[in-house]
Amino acid sequence: MSNFKHSFKNDYSEMAHPRVLEALSSIGSRQFTGYGLDEFSFRAIELIKARISKPSADVHFIAGGTHANLLVISSFLRPHEAVIAPDSGHIFVHETGAIEATGHKICTRAGHNGKLSVADIESVVAEHTDEHMVRPRLVYISLSTECGTVYTKTELTAISEYCRKNGLYLYLDGARLGAAINSSVCDLTYANVADLADAFFIGGTKNGALFGEAIVICNDDLTEDFRFLLKQRGGLLAKSSAIGMQFEVLLEDGLYDELACHSNAMAMKMADGIRRLGYDFLCPAETNLIIPVFPADVAERMHQLYDFHDWQKIGDTMAVRLVTSWATPESMVDGFIADLAAI
């Protein structure tokens, strides 16, 4: 097809890993319990608890990430309580006001490379002094971030400690948690994340699942009646088993991390190639989402060959977002680099 283009737009362009689909197909017409109370979900929950070394964790499966974010946040907060987030945060920019639609304000700071620092959080808290203002109550960060960067263990520990001292919940959007944990520059384990955050989700949609995310609530004070919220907001699926089963497949023998490693490796190879060709990056290339900066005309010509998103125009240059996935073939990366070299 003459105008077919490979896509580096995102990590959900391919349907699902074959083993996930095989599992779904293998069930036949066996009957199981609805609404997440099935054996597959129960096994997946045990696998997650083991993976994060937290037997008390409360785990729920849900179809998508925006839904996970609005569910968690609206479950945890009272009406006047607000969220602190980086201004690049997915909930602030790309969820059509989903959090505000549940009644909660998001207070933002610019952050750095998509990451919030303790000082950022502190400055929001300091600004909110009385009942004429919202009460900041939950810190939202992403791992990996919208810029593809990761928090180090030191950084996340500092944020977590600040939150606990100041009565703030810490919630992590883990749509790309696999890519983060498996990044060579990340020294966090899943167990660390579960220790430091009050809640987070493990993203399946962007790492080989057909669809689905696993919400993990680590703070026992926040688990009460969560299934009521799930149901009320439309998130409790009759066939929730179909998500549970996918997580079972992804987690039972390391497939989840394998896929994330492949995705990261493809992006790192791409980043190396781009760097060797003399181009720089808007922020450190650490996971499967990288943001090189090309001269505007180079970006333009690459657009003719590949699908990807422009990130930000900076003078005569264009920072572009390139995302690899669990399914990206190495040849596609090689092709991209070759095409870029040929310009």
Added chain:
Amino acid sequence: MSNFKHSFKNDYSEMAHPRVLEALSSIGSRQFTGYGLDEFSFRAIELIKARISKPSADVHFIAGGTHANLLVISSFLRPHEAVIAPDSGHIFVHETGAIEATGHKICTRAGHNGKLSVADIESVVAEHTDEHMVRPRLVYISLSTECGTVYTKTELTAISEYCRKNGLYLYLDGARLGAAINSSVCDLTYANVADLADAFFIGGTKNGALFGEAIVICNDDLTEDFRFLLKQRGGLLAKSSAIGMQFEVLLEDGLYDELACHSNAMAMKMADGIRRLGYDFLCPAETNLIIPVFPADVAERMHQLYDFHDWQKIGDTMAVRLVTSWATPESMVDGFIADLAAI
């Protein structure tokens, strides 16, 4: 397994029809566009438009029925506008206050056999006279109903005409639309439904899909910006293509109706057997959900053999809800009747 029981609890106990899963598996690692803008969804939308003879219809795919209901209703109504529903309505009883959580009151009437009449609707409207009360604005009914009954063309036409004359929207919960349309006592076509209602959804979850419902908005005044609402409420999935593809499979050569017919046939056979054994029904057995009334001890003994829900205790008898599905084997129905006869 000694304590294994077959289930007549619902029509979503089995995963998905093999052809649906085959289709999902056949895609491999081909890339497609996210968020419902993919070729499968586009083809499924065309199939739906053809099926309902309404080229202008606005179609959206979503993971579950509660989500569909709250999305449609909260998109159509202003804050002070309310819903009229039968008091057996799923949105009133079994969705954890999902509609109220979007800010809207539900005004109920008892109805008859799960169905609202024009007189029911009229009485709610008559009661709401000024700004100290909500303004009823949308009529919610289910086809088939929670009691497994169907509206006739005459009944639905009367409701539709009343709604149009009185500035009310008519919305149909079609979680079991296939069972309704394919019921031998239903003289409605899909095109009739699309003509008479302002919006409805075609249920996939309960008729062979892995998951998914197709929201159809027929009234052009109500389509604006619906995708914004979808996204804001967490309903727009990155891999919405996985739902579109399922509807393509279900609709391209009649599988959807075939499955509904099978499901209905199993229930009708069951109803015949029950009737022959001398038991009566709480309301007419018209689709794949039937409600026979057993003496309490008979119900109790059947519970030891099969999984199903009690519906309502009536004196010394128990009305029980039996649901068949696209996957129910005839032998399971025969077994149930034989076991019932043996009591």
Added chain:
Amino acid sequence: MSNFKHSFKNDYSEMAHPRVLEALSSIGSRQFTGYGLDEFSFRAIELIKARISKPSADVHFIAGGTHANLLVISSFLRPHEAVIAPDSGHIFVHETGAIEATGHKICTRAGHNGKLSVADIESVVAEHTDEHMVRPRLVYISLSTECGTVYTKTELTAISEYCRKNGLYLYLDGARLGAAINSSVCDLTYANVADLADAFFIGGTKNGALFGEAIVICNDDLTEDFRFLLKQRGGLLAKSSAIGMQFEVLLEDGLYDELACHSNAMAMKMADGIRRLGYDFLCPAETNLIIPVFPADVAERMHQLYDFHDWQKIGDTMAVRLVTSWATPESMVDGFIADLAAI
């Protein structure tokens, strides 16, 4: 004026008691602190705490009753939690879905004479068994009720005990609390109410104030950050002092109870006259709102002479609602009875 009619429509037809207006006028251009942090409010709060014998009570002033109801309820409940109320409850019938607009469902029972019993409440609780339904969490009752009746100490104690045993909050709408407490058939004191309820409000609007209600939160677990909610919902007035000052005037030397007593006395005189003329009542005449039942033509002719609301058509008779106020002159009551006798 030939077509002038005296009104028995409600107890807020007259502006405010002269002593209230004098107090507001006496301040001149003295400066005071805004948003309820003024000396008048502080003194009024102390008067209320003394009156209810509850030094720990949390008191807030607000302009109107609907606002008080929605503020309290939305502050106390999580998103999936619901209200139990009589189906005659003001929040269910006459507040334009205000509670649902904050996201909460109201579960109703018919009750008796406007009152809920423990059995009513119990039956709602029993019906709500899992996460597919809302979780009933707060009982809303009115004192006096929409039918002008009062709860006895025994009745209210039973409800309160049931609520505490079952994790339900008890909230009292006290728009006409003065009329209730000062009713000759009511054996409750203000202190009893504060002991038995988790929260209630003392109505000013319907008992001599220009406007204003005093919300009293008795359960310490429910007071946190209430001023944030007040502000967020538009209820925290810059000149909240104007409400505080009115409550100071009403409470400092018994004016509040005096006005309620006058109002009740006028209604009781009216009820006696009506009874003597051979008419009956829909429910016991206990406070300043009474509901006699007249033949339809009698009701019709009295409408030509007086303003009042029809309550309910019952066969050939009409139950009508007659309300007296702090300002109703005895001559107006005498006139009504004379006119009724003359029919």
Added chain:
Amino acid sequence: MSNFKHSFKNDYSEMAHPRVLEALSSIGSRQFTGYGLDEFSFRAIELIKARISKPSADVHFIAGGTHANLLVISSFLRPHEAVIAPDSGHIFVHETGAIEATGHKICTRAGHNGKLSVADIESVVAEHTDEHMVRPRLVYISLSTECGTVYTKTELTAISEYCRKNGLYLYLDGARLGAAINSSVCDLTYANVADLADAFFIGGTKNGALFGEAIVICNDDLTEDFRFLLKQRGGLLAKSSAIGMQFEVLLEDGLYDELACHSNAMAMKMADGIRRLGYDFLCPAETNLIIPVFPADVAERMHQLYDFHDWQKIGDTMAVRLVTSWATPESMVDGFIADLAAI
């Protein structure tokens, strides 16, 4: 009293203008209709329509400004629609997330001197390109602004034209509309405001009323069912007549503008004195709210003598907010300047 301090904190520190209180007191126990359907409100509405030369305007009285803002905005917008506001906007900073609590996001720009420009608005619109983001739909500005500045007729006309061309509603927070219109640097009339905006409110609380604001909806498309919203959000007071009557007094013979002129004159005299003493201002002193910049120690010493709010620390200086009111005596201004000169 030794530690008594005059206050320049705000323009709602004094109760109400004597003529307002006289009017309220003059009514005695005459009866009138509740919920804003009284003769006083009707006359006040006619006075407002005449004042703004807009006979079709829809006018509603409400107790406070935060409530007015959230009512108007939540009545006009669908769930996914958002507000554009300056980041100093009262709704963004000082209303405890009231707008977000109704479900709507606020998109901000820094603006200049508290004012938004067309370019600011344009940049928000340009950024919102699809359904993954909210749809900006209403522009919120204040007249006068939080910084005490006013829009010129040219500026407001440009904004209005941009809004109309781009499907945006223009809403003006007029908590200090009197001060703005009567500012010597403002060339706008009330009629201009009504022509250029879709809705605005005329503030009473900060200009001599006991309490109360008049919401004016100028765009006929936006008036439908507004009273339902008023009631639902707790804003429709039984004794709304008490607000209507105040506006009648304020508007029937120019008192409203007189009070605003006095307030402005006091601030201008103060500004002149401050300027003469060599101090500068953070932004132009145009109405009754001015923001001089003092050396930190000067601000500190003036705090010992007067109550006022710090606005912003800038290096070694402190910008402070000084507000005069309809009741500020000239002697208090003279005293302030004398005390400042003496430092």
